[in-house]
Amino acid sequence: MTESTAGDPAPLALDPSSATPLYRQVRALLEDQLARGVYGPSRPMPSTRYLAQALGVSRNTVALAYQELTGAGLVESRPRSGLYPVNLAPTSTTPRTTRRDRTIQMDWQPRLERHQAGLHQLPVTKAPAFPEWQDYPYPFISAQPEMKSFPARSWQRAMVAALHNPHLTYSVRDAGDSDDPLLLEALCNEILPSRGVHATTDEVLMTSGAQQGLSLIADVLLGPTSTVVVENPGYVDAWQICSRIGASVVPVPTDQWGAVIEDAPGFDAIYLTPSHHHPTNVTLSLPRRRLLMDQLADRDAFVIEDDYDSEFRFRGQPTPSLKAMDTSGRVLYIGSFSKFLAAGLRLGFVVGHPEVIAALRAERHNRSKHLAGHLQRALGIFITSGDYHKVLRGQRRRLRANWDTLTAAVNRYLPLPDEGGSYPPGGVSLWYTAPAEIDCKRWALRAREHGVLVADGSRYYFPGTWRNHNLRLGYSSLRTEQIEPGIRALAAALP
């Protein structure tokens, strides 16, 4: 590539004493010039060599700045020609003779593509959603509540109470960027301690499900230069959320002790589901947890811990959260009421350092102000009234019964691989491994004709690492008595 030396030297005053890295300062200068139209189709960007000399910085510094501008879609390289500003307004400059016909429809596509182009979207399959799940007698999925066991009565009681004094004000007020104080107290006092998390209310932010927590963290703390390690197989939405802001998303494999931490490359953040790995349901082992926590300080990295279904452990002690081991403030803890109550209510939260929470709060304000007051107040009442713990015990009993029935049925009716079937006791789904010769993708499709809705495991693998040996058998959306006949129907659908 030949680079032009015909640049505009411009003001170009860098401040070496500034806390802002030099390459960022260079980038800002160039962005300013780009915005002022200094460069154009017939005027390329100054060469790296020229600019390094003019600014008195290394060529690496300039190269880094250009790399970011290219990544941001502001400049592009043309073969044997150099770097040019991207022409972002293709049609606006055309001359006009007469007034345009106002009924000519706007073409939104270029604008939408421009947006998409800036994103380094992973070519992942979307996480499986089964909108028609209720049409199936045996929905072995985990995202949906089982209607009969949704605590409609106690939830209704809380929603109604939230519309009376002294609660009404909190249910309907414009809360600015704040959260419901009753709910924050209830979370800190009655929910988090059982996860080993001891937080004050300024360390908690209410979010619209775990999803909002994750996307706020990605947008506020990560960027195009960040590397985020994720579990493989894993939570596809998390990959999307990180990759859409341009971060590099790097998978590490998982085994029966959870994510293989020792294989993780350098990273800025790691997204984990340590209590019950999504989707295999295994628990991250203590030695790996220790290894991870030791690495964090060395790497100046942080953990995003998604504890989405930690309430559900049926045998043994619940494994403590990573946050409970966090002595250096490097764990951001994401919780959710989606599995316990219902995903459709969109209730979640983030626990972290007060400074981080304040920044996430400011960004949440720009996005959607606060979470609906009525839902927050009702959840606060639901917890403090004791209904939460009562319902939780009932749900645990139900899910434990489902797990027992399911593991027995799987071992009895489904073909098992040589190493046998053994399943971690907890969570809301079972990760079934089939003998190598079975095509699970085909099996899951055939199962539908037998009334069984089930996600084949391939959907959870990182692009390029696809494997076809698993089914994810969610058992939270069924009644216990549906399970054995459901597994028999699944067996009957074997390809």
Place this chain on the structure above:
Amino acid sequence: MTESTAGDPAPLALDPSSATPLYRQVRALLEDQLARGVYGPSRPMPSTRYLAQALGVSRNTVALAYQELTGAGLVESRPRSGLYPVNLAPTSTTPRTTRRDRTIQMDWQPRLERHQAGLHQLPVTKAPAFPEWQDYPYPFISAQPEMKSFPARSWQRAMVAALHNPHLTYSVRDAGDSDDPLLLEALCNEILPSRGVHATTDEVLMTSGAQQGLSLIADVLLGPTSTVVVENPGYVDAWQICSRIGASVVPVPTDQWGAVIEDAPGFDAIYLTPSHHHPTNVTLSLPRRRLLMDQLADRDAFVIEDDYDSEFRFRGQPTPSLKAMDTSGRVLYIGSFSKFLAAGLRLGFVVGHPEVIAALRAERHNRSKHLAGHLQRALGIFITSGDYHKVLRGQRRRLRANWDTLTAAVNRYLPLPDEGGSYPPGGVSLWYTAPAEIDCKRWALRAREHGVLVADGSRYYFPGTWRNHNLRLGYSSLRTEQIEPGIRALAAALP
């Protein structure tokens, strides 16, 4: 390693005919005992030799089970003592001398600053929020509902109905990125037509208040190279939302006919509150609307129309929305139930081209999936039951009475500028202009001592264009009978 032989032999019934390997069965038994607290700091795990004998299995089998338990972090060996259950409480980690001190707190500031540095934030004052508004006898604000006139009973009826068949499913399901079909139909059939907007359900997206609609549009359709024209004075949050993604935000002045469109420079998008300009409450004139619509195609630009309180027009015909004039698909229409119901419920929507709506929907999924199903379903029921229109009529009557009382009281008790006081009949607030010599900022502060909460107008001006001649008298948060005494108290606070 010497292992203790003092174990609890327990029931320990293995099933040699099971498909589960023996070592897995041993592991399950031990896990169960661990969970029940059989072993502890002073009680080690049984030795391999003892357990092999007691269970009638080989020592290798037991050793394999222990190996897994150790790997899972459930037991650990202590030198010259044996295997012990791991104390899972956070303090269990013994201090280490060589390893890095894990209690050194992470410094989040550089990361947060790195993020902030990427943003070209406008130095705007935050929009006024008055969390303590209920402590004042006369809260002349507009963001908050008047508790007595909030339709608690009919809203409660809708929320309860949404928890029964056939609605419950829609209230609690994980809807993926979709919206409640009942609510979309109700919006398209019963709400939008009165605004002159005729849309199909694929042209509508439900949002967490108008704020989410605006921020989705900014994030998906605008970027660092975009220019967004906004009204001055105007809605401060909109400026923040556009400037935080790096867009250039350019103010145009407003007069008694709304935003001075003819002064607008080139732009990619223009954000307007044409029905009732925020905060002055004037309506964008028809000639300016025509001029604007003509400019759009020439500029290949689009309008973000925030119709946040269009329900409230007390005299004459409601001005049609800009969207109703939109023959080229260049208007994105944002609506809200914040003023009519309550801001705290966070219910809003966007109407636009199906391709745009699909892109906003995908981004909303990454941010927060969907809006809480229970709220959506309740709002759908609220509208289709006829309660919406009944409540709307009542609210209009109340606000009309408030407006009549307020304009009379202002003209009677407050000093007026030479041009007199004349106020557009509609909206939820009155933009009062004081004689030039009065310091309104000081007046608003002094008013608090007289029990009056009111926003001084300077808060709504673009950075660098600050003016101090106005008060924004919101009248939706008061009962009618509070208004005259409130204005008298305000007059008494004149500096």
